[in-house]
Amino acid sequence: MNLDDLRPGSECLVKRLHAHDKLGQRLMDMGVYPGLAMKVIRNAPLEDPMELELDGYYLSIRHEEARFVEVERR
Amino acid sequence: MRGKKALLALAGQPNCGKSTVFNALTGASQHVANYPGVTVEKMTGSYRYDGMKVEVVDLPGTYSLTSYSPEERVSRSFLLHDKPSVVVNVADASNLKRHLYLTFQLMEMGVPLVVDLNMMDVAEKRDIDIDTQELSRQLGVPVVPTAIKQGRGKKELFKSINSVAGSERSPEPFHVDYGSMEPYLTEIENEFSKNGVLSKDYPGRWLAIKLVEGDNEARKLIREHHSTPGKVLEFIENKRQEFESKHNEKPERHIAFSRYKVADTISRSCIKPRAVSKQPLSDRADAIICHKFLGPLILVGVIYLLYYLSIVQGYNITNYTWPLLAKIRSITESFLPAPGFIDTPLVRSMTLWFVDSINALLNYIPIFFILFGLIAILEDSGYMPRMAFILDRIFNRYGLHGQSTLPMVLGGIYIGGCAVPGVMSCKGIPCERARFATILTIPMLNCLAKVPLYVLMINIYFAEYKGPAMFFISTISLLMVLPVAKILTRTVLRNKDTSPFIMEMPPYHIPTIRGVLGRAVERVWIFIKKIITIVAVIAIVIFILLQFPGLSDERKAYYDTEKDRAIAGFYQKIEENPYAEYVQGGNLMALVLYWDKYKNAKMMAKGKEAASAVNEKFKAENPAFFTIVQPKRDKEAKSVNKAFKKLFSARKKLLREIKKEKIDNSFLGRIGRAMEPYTKYAGFNWRVNVSLLASFAAKESSVATLGALYEQEVEGESLETRMEKGEKGFTALHALALMLFMVLYPPCVATSIMVKIQTGQIRWMIFSMAFPIVLGTCVATLIFSGGTALGLTGLQAMIAFYCLALAITIGTGFIKNKSKTT
Numbered sequence: 054m055n056l057d058d059l060r061p062g063s064e065c066l067v068k069r070l071h072a073h074d075k076l077g078q079r080l081m082d083m084g085v086y087p088g089l090a091m092k093v094i095r096n097a098p099l100e101d102p103m104e105l106e107l108d109g110y111y112l113s114i115r116h117e118e119a120r121f122v123e124v125e126r127r
Numbered sequence: 128m129r130g131k132k133a134l135l136a137l138a139g140q141p142n143c144g145k146s147t148v149f150n151a152l153t154g155a156s157q158h159v160a161n162y163p164g165v166t167v168e169k170m171t172g173s174y175r176y177d178g179m180k181v182e183v184v185d186l187p188g189t190y191s192l193t194s195y196s197p198e199e200r201v202s203r204s205f206l207l208h209d210k211p212s213v214v215v216n217v218a219d220a221s222n223l224k225r226h227l228y229l230t231f232q233l234m235e236m237g238v239p240l241v242v243d244l245n246m247m248d249v250a251e252k253r254d255i256d257i258d259t260q261e262l263s264r265q266l267g268v269p270v271v272p273t274a275i276k277q278g279r280g281k282k283e284l285f286k287s288i289n290s291v292a293g294s295e296r297s298p299e300p301f302h303v304d305y306g307s308m309e310p311y312l313t314e315i316e317n318e319f320s321k322n323g324v325l326s327k328d329y330p331g332r333w334l335a336i337k338l339v340e341g342d343n344e345a346r347k348l349i350r351e352h353h354s355t356p357g358k359v360l361e362f363i364e365n366k367r368q369e370f371e372s373k374h375n376e377k378p379e380r381h382i383a384f385s386r387y388k389v390a391d392t393i394s395r396s397c398i399k400p401r402a403v404s405k406q407p408l409s410d411r412a413d414a415i416i417c418h419k420f421l422g423p424l425i426l427v428g429v430i431y432l433l434y435y436l437s438i439v440q441g442y443n444i445t446n447y448t449w450p451l452l453a454k455i456r457s458i459t460e461s462f463l464p465a466p467g468f469i470d471t472p473l474v475r476s477m478t479l480w481f482v483d484s485i486n487a488l489l490n491y492i493p494i495f496f497i498l499f500g501l502i503a504i505l506e507d508s509g510y511m512p513r514m515a516f517i518l519d520r521i522f523n524r525y526g527l528h529g530q531s532t533l534p535m536v537l538g539g540i541y542i543g544g545c546a547v548p549g550v551m552s553c554k555g556i557p558c559e560r561a562r563f564a565t566i567l568t569i570p571m572l573n574c575l576a577k578v579p580l581y582v583l584m585i586n587i588y589f590a591e592y593k594g595p596a597m598f599f600i601s602t603i604s605l606l607m608v609l610p611v612a613k614i615l616t617r618t619v620l621r622n623k624d625t626s627p628f629i630m631e632m633p634p635y636h637i638p639t640i641r642g643v644l645g646r647a648v649e650r651v652w653i654f655i656k657k658i659i660t661i662v663a664v665i666a667i668v669i670f671i672l673l674q675f676p677g678l679s680d681e682r683k684a685y686y687d688t689e690k691d692r693a694i695a696g697f698y699q700k701i702e703e704n705p706y707a708e709y710v711q712g713g714n715l716m717a718l719v720l721y722w723d724k725y726k727n728a729k730m731m732a733k734g735k736e737a738a739s740a741v742n743e744k745f746k747a748e749n750p751a752f753f754t755i756v757q758p759k760r761d762k763e764a765k766s767v768n769k770a771f772k773k774l775f776s777a778r779k780k781l782l783r784e785i786k787k788e789k790i791d792n793s794f795l796g797r798i799g800r801a802m803e804p805y806t807k808y809a810g811f812n813w814r815v816n817v818s819l820l821a822s823f824a825a826k827e828s829s830v831a832t833l834g835a836l837y838e839q840e841v842e843g844e845s846l847e848t849r850m851e852k853g854e855k856g857f858t859a860l861h862a863l864a865l866m867l868f869m870v871l872y873p874p875c876v877a878t879s880i881m882v883k884i885q886t887g888q889i890r891w892m893i894f895s896m897a898f899p900i901v902l903g904t905c906v907a908t909l910i911f912s913g914g915t916a917l918g919l920t921g922l923q924a925m926i927a928f929y930c931l932a933l934a935i936t937i938g939t940g941f942i943k944n945k946s947k948t949t
């Protein structure tokens with residue numbers, strides 16, 4: 054299951070990053086790494102992008118980018 | 128320690144308060160804003176503390192130190208090559224783990240480090256209790272807790288900096304344990320350190336880590352400095368593959384994950400466990416601000432308020448500031464040589480033109496001041512990333528970015544903006560391609576200076592449909608901006624870097640008055656400094672193009688005879704008159720000026736009292752002239768008055784004819800005429816060409832130049848009537864073509880300079896001027912030639928074009944974006 058499949062309110066654990074290069078690096082640099090617990094807070098009014106909470110801070114990310122984050126539900 | 132010098136670099140993740148620390152240390156007032164990525168190039172300042180002179184460099188915020196983004200490259204190369212004597216790593220205490228991820232990378236670079244654990248107040252509010260001594264012990268570097276916005280911890284920071292900068296020994300740095308990667312690192316380090324140069328200039332372990340991560344810049348270092356680069360690089364590539372196949376993980380991933388693991392362990396051991404985590408206030412606020420229905424509503428409200436306060440109210444303020452500028456003009460005028468009967472001294476006309484051009488821009492300062500103040504509030508509060516969050520979906524479809532919202536709003540998404548602050552605020556857009564697309568399309572929005580021409584055209588040619596026509600022109604610009612942005616991203620900007628949207632949503636802050644005012648003043652100052660100087664130069668150039676080569680001797684002689692005839696006629700009429708003695712010789716010109724001044728003063732004076740005060744003043748100045756100007760019952764004075772009036776209007780007519788002939792004959796006039804064979808397909812005659820050419824300095828002048836070209840025949844006749852009379856063949860179709868060309872008009876000088884500043888390249892500035900000309904000409908030709916061929920009226924053409932633009936906008940929205948991200 055990938056991050057972009059999750060509805061607002063669901064919590065998950067990051068399993069793997071499938072993105073390479075820039076997107077992968079950026080995800081890691083912003084604190085998304087395997088084993089991390091996070092929560093989908095909301096979608097933007099037009100559905101895209103989505104907002105996440107991880108470790109007490111908030112990130113927004115487009116669905117097309119969230120697709121590359123494999124997660125499992127908690 | 129006396130007399131010592133130190134170089135200090137501020138490094139840290141975006142939005143952790145580096146610039147605030149910079150300001151606190153140096154007393155400067157740098158851009159501070161509550162969204163990530165405000166500082167994009169490095170800034171310098173200095174201070175002195177306890178005998179140590181410290182040069183401070185504020186580096187752009189970076190989440191990491193790879194070589195993917197320009198900011199990271201700037202920061203990294205500074206740390207490597209400028210060898211700062213101390214690096215202050217500003218970290219956000221409320222977010223320790225993620226910030227440690229960068230701290231480790233700084234340590235690996237072997238720089239002398241002080242960790243400034245900032246935002247302690249925020250951490251305390253969230254019940255995050257950090258044991259800073261324990262943290263310092265584990266990291267092996269000084270850790271200074273601060274809440275720098277309140278000035279807390281500043282002194283300790285000063286002291287800590289001095290002691291690290293003053294000490295000679297470099298402390299044994301803390302190492303992140305990369306586990307299964309460690310043997311590989313040792314092997315790689317051994318491989319390249321056989322070559323002495325590299326290990327002397329660059330920390331070996333750091334270089335090994337970067338190489339195993341596959342970092343491009345690190346490879347470049349090997350290629351540049353190593354004697355057998357090919358061999359080394361091949362060795363490293365093999366090691367990378369070996370690791371990947373053995374551990375089923377890319378080396379760069381493994382490294383990043385290990386850092387987080389260590390960061391997690393350290394932050395856990397230094398933070399006392401929290402009792403209960405409550406939902407932060409910012410998140411509760413976001414439930415409303417980013418709500419499905421309320422969010423967009425609030426956004427529209429905020430944009431409306433921004434417009435209303437700056438454009439509408441700011442415009443009202445210019446009613447009060449304009450007289451000040453007019454005063455400057457009249458003071459300047461009083462120092463200039465007086466005009467002659469028909470020939471104005473060049474110094475005079477040039478200086479006044481110059482002052483007028485500058486005044487036209489200075490007049491915007493109240494608007495800009497309010498606008499910049501409001502932007503500062505938006506920036507400080509943290510609303511900007513929310514704006515991006517809400518609108519990214521739409522903008523992204525057209526190759527733009529959520530953060531294009533503010534620049535677009537400032538540029539005049541509906542009507543009445545200004546491209547200069549619009550382009551200026553593109554700085555924060557993290558994706559290079561979207562940033563360029565935004566910069567290049569903003570000038571197509573409706574800036575305030577385009578409005579007078581629209582109003583003029585609509586009043587003459589669309590008088591019956593003023594409302595719809597105004598709506599058309601206000602919204603058509605956005606319908607052209609979006610597809611054009613899309614086309615640009617697919618063509619000329621194709622190879623620009625894109626970056627992922629992933630953006631931090633910082634907690635809301637309450638903006639401080641000092642910060643907001645400071646920033647407004649600073650940005651207005653940038654505007655004055657950078658823009659006005661260049662506009663001044665261009666204004667002179669346009670003046671010369673409009674005035675030279677001037678009249679031929681023959682024509683000059685002709686006008687002189689005309690003048691002599693008018694004057695002779697006047698004297699003849701008043702021959703026997705007792706007042707004649709007052710207007711002989713030089714006195715005649717004096718009366719001309721007196722008359723002019725009196726009329727102007729009377730016009731300015733409001734109310735009976737003011738009018739009689741003006742009378743008293745002029746009477747005292749010259750009683751005889753006053754009687755001529757205001758003869759009342761004096762029969763003889765009356766007849767002089769009548770004769771003089773005639774002379775006065777004869778002079779005006781001559782002046783006007785000269786002016787017109789000069790422009791006709793000028794370089795610009797010739798260019799306009801030379802273009803007519805081509806522009807006629809767009810419906811532009813040479814006069815329109817001239818006014819469009821002259822608008823380049825500032826678009827306000829389009830209407831002014833048209834005003835000069837369509838001379839007044841009757842006193843007080845409006846430009847509307849004059850144009851209608853002067854251009855019998857001009858139709859609504861012509862007007863529509865002209866208006867659309869104005870929408871697509873190339874950026875004015877001020878904006879062009881901003882484009883140059885923001886893109887960093889003249890090339891892009893020239894492009895930003897060239898493509899709108901081509902596009903504008905095409906659209907105007909389509910309207911005029913196409914409309915004529917189909918026999919459309921102006922209104923029909925307008926509707927047809929609107930539908931076309933709408934269809935293209937919707938159509939291009941469906942074309943998939945090609946991104947270079949993954």
Ligand SMILES: Nc1nc2c(ncn2[C@@H]2O[C@H](COP(=O)(O)OP(=O)(O)OP(=O)(O)O)[C@@H](O)[C@H]2O)c(=O)[nH]1
Pocket residue numbers: 139140141142143144145146147148158159160161162163164165166167187188189245246247248249273274275276277507636
């Ligand atoms: N509560 C609190 N807010 C702070 C503190 N220091 C800075 N801020 C606020 O944090 C925000 C970010 O500050 P900046 O100084 O612009 O951050 P920066 O690190 O320079 O950011 P970039 O230039 O984007 O990398 C601003 O709104 C500051 O007012 C602090 O100690 N406490």
Ligand SMILES: [Mg+2]
Pocket residue numbers: 145146147158159165166188
């Ligand atoms: Mg900054």
